[in-house]
Amino acid sequence: MLFGRRLSALLLCSVMSVSLLAGCQNDKKTSEDGAEERVKLTFCMSQTGWGGEAVDPELMKEVEKYIEEKTNTDLEIIAPPQSSYNDKLNVLLTSGEIPDIFVVRKAMDNIQVMASRGYTMPMDDLIKNAPEITSLVDPEYLDYLKVNGSLQAVPMYVPMSKIIWLRKDFMDQYGVNLSETPTTQEFYNEMKKLAGKGITPFTFPKFLDNLPFFFNPFGAYYGIGVDKDGKYYDGFNTPEAREALSYVAKLYKDKIWDQEFLTNENATIREKLFSGKAASTIDYFNRYIYFVNESEKVNATTEFVPIYELKGPNGQGGNLNEAIQDVICISSKSKHPEKAMEVIKYYFYSQEGVKLRCLGVEDKHYTIENGYIKPMEKALNSGYKCDVNQFLLYYPKFTDYGFKWDESTEKLLPRQMELVEEANKHLGPKYLIPGGKSDLYDKNLSAYKKKIDEISSKIILGTITVDEGYEEYEAFWKSIKGDQMLEQLNN
Amino acid sequence: MSRESSGTLQYTSVGRKVFNIANALFLFLVSMAVLIPLLIVIVTSLSPDSVVAREGYVLIPQGITFENYTKIFKSGYMSAFRNSIIVTISSTLVSMVLTVVMGYAMAQKDLIGKKFLIRFVVATMVLDAGIIPFYLVVKNLGMIDSYLSLIIPTAISTYNLILMKNYMSSIPTSLIEAARIDGCSELGILFRIVIPVSIPIIAAVTLFYTVSHWNNYLHVVMFINDSSKYTLQVLLRQLIFQSESAISSASALNNFKMAVMVMTMIPVLILYPFIQRYFISGIMLGSIKE
Amino acid sequence: MSTNTTVVAEKGMVKQKSRSEFARKFHRQKPILILLIPGILWYIIFKYTPMLGALAAFTDYGTKAKISFIGFENFIQLFTSPGFWGAFRNTLIISFCNLLFYFPLPIILALLMNELIFVRLKRLVQFIVYIPHFFSWVVVGAIFAMLLSPSEGIVNQIIMSLGGDPIYFMADQNWFRSVLVGSYMWRDVGYGTIIYIATISTIDVQLYDAATVDGAGYWQKMLYVTLPSLKSTIATVLLLTVARVLLIFEQVLVMYVPSVYSVSEVLTTYSFTEGLLNGNIGYATAVSLFTAVVSAILVIGCNKISKKFLGEGII
Known part of the structure; x- marks a missing residue:
């Protein structure tokens, strides 16, 4: 037994160590060469992050060259398609080939795991010499990215939240009268006017992690939350959550809620809204110009108005707060963390870098004619847009772009800026659950999330009643030893 | 029977006629079940944005535009297309050489350790180690980021190998023995006798390999880092999924997505009739025996 | 025709009767066995070597910074x-x-x-x-x-x-x-x-x-x-x-x-x-x-x- 174990350990280690050795050798070569040599760094971020979402490899190389020159580095860029980004990153990380700089998605859930597996390098010292970052990012959000008190990553986007977007034309046509913060009852009553009119009053994506928007008005939390005393509790199994689910189920039953929401991709709900198949949807705060422009393109032009939050019976509310989604990490094995930090500072936290990310390289991605920006044809064909929306998501905030957008964008921009500012005043709650504190939690997290999605969707569809749903849920909670899990978290 | 070569189509009974008509009707329905969705794909890909945004998918054309196709052609399609062709042709060649040679060897009636060998091969279908150990092997061979990683590690498909072996072992032994006695080398037998007799299966397996190498997506993403080496499948998936991302502001309507799909299918679809000829008409084993 | 040749072949084999059955067979099949080599090597490298990775099932590979066996x-x-x-x-x-x-x-x-x-x-x-x-x-x-x-x-x-x-x-x-x-x-x-x-x-x-x-x-x-x-x-x-x-x-x-x-x-x-x-x-x-x-x-x-x-x- 002992021998067998040793043998198998040996075999496994040999497979893995050979690969690690191969990686190390490459690194050594570059560091031993003189100081003149540019530092070699690998940089892993999905394909869409290199110059206005253009997927053309040639254009991407232009952006790469530009960063290399500005930061005096030799970058090896790994840019997998964004739909396979997580798979590729997982393979790289688990095979020990950790890129010097890499992006982690859904950071609020994943950063703990990344740190506890030793993939990320603590940035506490690095950040001290990075006023570019600390001056821009709210310390609260950096706190989200700390594991055991040490910083593991920096945010790529500003904190994000989702609100409801309504088409003005349908509201006027059917006499729907809603404020920017209506009560749940008002929302139901007014939206009811749109039901049975051949349009979908409210469309929703198949991703049920958007449900908190409807949980917040009832003071419920979709997942493991933190109560007033700072104790962790199961937000899903509360009277408030039942109330919220009954409310949504009622919206569904009365044909206000999209009857086919479970087959809606993110792109589908947007299309439904701007083409006039749906009267409203839930989406990010920076979508105003996008919706107006797209609706114009398909001959369904209208104005779009927001609902920042719904107010519940007790006056509670809040929008869908996603806080931090994508973050940037430095490899724990990086030979040149300072240099990696420099690249991060340039590409994610300087005006020039952000411009490069959002728009690409001048005369490759776009040109400026008479002060107006115009996309080049080659870029245009690979999914590129001269897009102001992206600028709203990044640090630092731009006040002067150095050129003018096309006419309609220029016209709409001030309104969009107002919307951004207002949306930030309606942030819903968002709690961070520390990893490594409860092995039950770490183990069952994804099963838990899947289960609450499953129960919620069945209740909304009406295939089971709220009580039946919670009966099933409680059985599940027992099977994962939920109470024990909470105890572990609270100790 | 309706075999092209068969000369037995002399009389037809009433029952036979009824069957023929019913059969044709049934196959017509089956074809329709395939054609209608396909038609939707094609019509949608040719429809203008305003129609697609309203309808989602379109079956009856309301205006035609080739805009999406020209857009794809200009989006670096050609270079990705070239990459795909290089990878597909070379990996299919390697695959076929390995599969034919190994299939032939395994088809020998009294091969030493034949039972073990077959189990050795079939066991790999069941026991799949997953992507990460596979990645480490490919990496240690220094193949990462080179097309070798798309050609060698996926060269043999056990499924195809077994089909090949199975077919070749049905070739009459007398045919091979005779050649062996005449002093033919093993490779000589393979090329002069076995391969000509096995044209139908070789055509079918070539098709299987070509299609799977052409459609290969996962391995390209896993083993290739440099995006200028990406193949068509990767490029097109990027174009399709760009708009699915939560924060993306790209908008790709269905017409564009469907055009992308048609563009990935066409090259291999064109190839099909050429290969089909070989496995549909076959080779007369009987005539060779004489 | 074919029956004649097999007779001749069998006669030839009689000479080697001193060798064991297996060795004779091996000798006769040598060219075939050589043809098998590339395929078998391929299977060993690309199918069987990665199977060592299945041992990961007995480890906490991926969850901790250091891999250890957990039975x-x-x-x-x-x-x-x-x-x-x-x-x-x-x-x-x-x-x-x-x-x-x-x-x-x-x-x-x-x-x-x-x-x-x-x-x-x-x-x-x-x-x-x-x-x-x-x-x-x-x-x-x-x-x-x-x-x-x-x-x-x-x-x-x-x-x-x-x-x-x-x-x-x-x-x-x-x-x-x-x-x-x-x-x-x-x-x-x-x-x-x-x-x-x-x-x-x-x-x-x-x-x-x-x-x-x-x-x-x-x-x-x-x-x-x-x-x-x-x-x-x-x-x-x-x-x-x-x-x-x-x-x-x-x-x-x-x-x-x-x-x-x-x-x-x-x-x-x-x-x-x-x-x-x-x-x-x-x-x-x-x-x-x-x-x-x-x-x-x-x-x-x-x-x-x-x-x-x-x-x-x-x-």
Whole structure:
């Protein structure tokens, strides 16, 4: 037994160590060469992050060259398609080939795991010499990215939240009268006017992690939350959550809620809204110009108005707060963390870098004619847009772009800026659950999330009643030893 | 029977006629079940944005535009297309050489350790180690980021190998023995006798390999880092999924997505009739025996 | 002619009688064995070496900074996990349905296509049914979601015109498995016929002629000539299908929605979402290892059955 174990350990280690050795050798070569040599760094971020979402490899190389020159580095860029980004990153990380700089998605859930597996390098010292970052990012959000008190990553986007977007034309046509913060009852009553009119009053994506928007008005939390005393509790199994689910189920039953929401991709709900198949949807705060422009393109032009939050019976509310989604990490094995930090500072936290990310390289991605920006044809064909929306998501905030957008964008921009500012005043709650504190939690997290999605969707569809749903849920909670899990978290 | 070569189509009974008509009707329905969705794909890909945004998918054309196709052609399609062709042709060649040679060897009636060998091969279908150990092997061979990683590690498909072996072992032994006695080398037998007799299966397996190498997506993403080496499948998936991302502001309507799909299918679809000829008409084993 | 030469060959072998049977055989088969080398090497390098990675099932690989052996802990977690048994049950049900409904279809279709009188038509039909294989599962999922949509889909419009209520097939627990099997059939049936058509094309014409002389009708010829000639191909394809049937993955991953998790979560998707996606490679590998064991049992069983009916096993 002992021998067998040793043998198998040996075999496994040999497979893995050979690969690690191969990686190390490459690194050594570059560091031993003189100081003149540019530092070699690998940089892993999905394909869409290199110059206005253009997927053309040639254009991407232009952006790469530009960063290399500005930061005096030799970058090896790994840019997998964004739909396979997580798979590729997982393979790289688990095979020990950790890129010097890499992006982690859904950071609020994943950063703990990344740190506890030793993939990320603590940035506490690095950040001290990075006023570019600390001056821009709210310390609260950096706190989200700390594991055991040490910083593991920096945010790529500003904190994000989702609100409801309504088409003005349908509201006027059917006499729907809603404020920017209506009560749940008002929302139901007014939206009811749109039901049975051949349009979908409210469309929703198949991703049920958007449900908190409807949980917040009832003071419920979709997942493991933190109560007033700072104790962790199961937000899903509360009277408030039942109330919220009954409310949504009622919206569904009365044909206000999209009857086919479970087959809606993110792109589908947007299309439904701007083409006039749906009267409203839930989406990010920076979508105003996008919706107006797209609706114009398909001959369904209208104005779009927001609902920042719904107010519940007790006056509670809040929008869908996603806080931090994508973050940037430095490899724990990086030979040149300072240099990696420099690249991060340039590409994610300087005006020039952000411009490069959002728009690409001048005369490759776009040109400026008479002060107006115009996309080049080659870029245009690979999914590129001269897009102001992206600028709203990044640090630092731009006040002067150095050129003018096309006419309609220029016209709409001030309104969009107002919307951004207002949306930030309606942030819903968002709690961070520390990893490594409860092995039950770490183990069952994804099963838990899947289960609450499953129960919620069945209740909304009406295939089971709220009580039946919670009966099933409680059985599940027992099977994962939920109470024990909470105890572990609270100790 | 309706075999092209068969000369037995002399009389037809009433029952036979009824069957023929019913059969044709049934196959017509089956074809329709395939054609209608396909038609939707094609019509949608040719429809203008305003129609697609309203309808989602379109079956009856309301205006035609080739805009999406020209857009794809200009989006670096050609270079990705070239990459795909290089990878597909070379990996299919390697695959076929390995599969034919190994299939032939395994088809020998009294091969030493034949039972073990077959189990050795079939066991790999069941026991799949997953992507990460596979990645480490490919990496240690220094193949990462080179097309070798798309050609060698996926060269043999056990499924195809077994089909090949199975077919070749049905070739009459007398045919091979005779050649062996005449002093033919093993490779000589393979090329002069076995391969000509096995044209139908070789055509079918070539098709299987070509299609799977052409459609290969996962391995390209896993083993290739440099995006200028990406193949068509990767490029097109990027174009399709760009708009699915939560924060993306790209908008790709269905017409564009469907055009992308048609563009990935066409090259291999064109190839099909050429290969089909070989496995549909076959080779007369009987005539060779004489 | 051939009998003469074998006699000569046997005479030649008599000389080597001093050597053992095996050595003689080995000597004779040397050229063949050499041909096997590249293939065997390939299998060792690309199939068997990675299998060492299956040892990860006994480690906490992926969850900690340092890998350590944890014995059967992953398996204990597996067998006590509520999701696992549901996934196992779903895998068996969906695989069984796929075998039952999908597997015979290409055979029937190949036989029927073979009966078509006009060769051009035969080729055309073959070509058409093969096309859906080129749709990736994402697209098949989108197409089926569209066809089955309660409000706009053709299927529900037919149901409604017959006076029924629309069904949300993609999200309905009672229907979703049928959607999986149906879309699988739709996509791959034409592809499956290729191998049978290739085999039918090699059936000796003389067999048909002889059957005609014996007064056999069309049906008899199909039953007593065509089908028996396909026997070994069918058995082989069945075995190869069984070996892979539990590995259904991408289709489920792109098509399922939360409300049907409980009827459609299969072992591969379970391993992917709870293991790989969390970076818990050890756990994911344990699930794969379990799947492999079940597959192996199925393959061996299938081989036993084919031995019984065909007189010879495939493996």
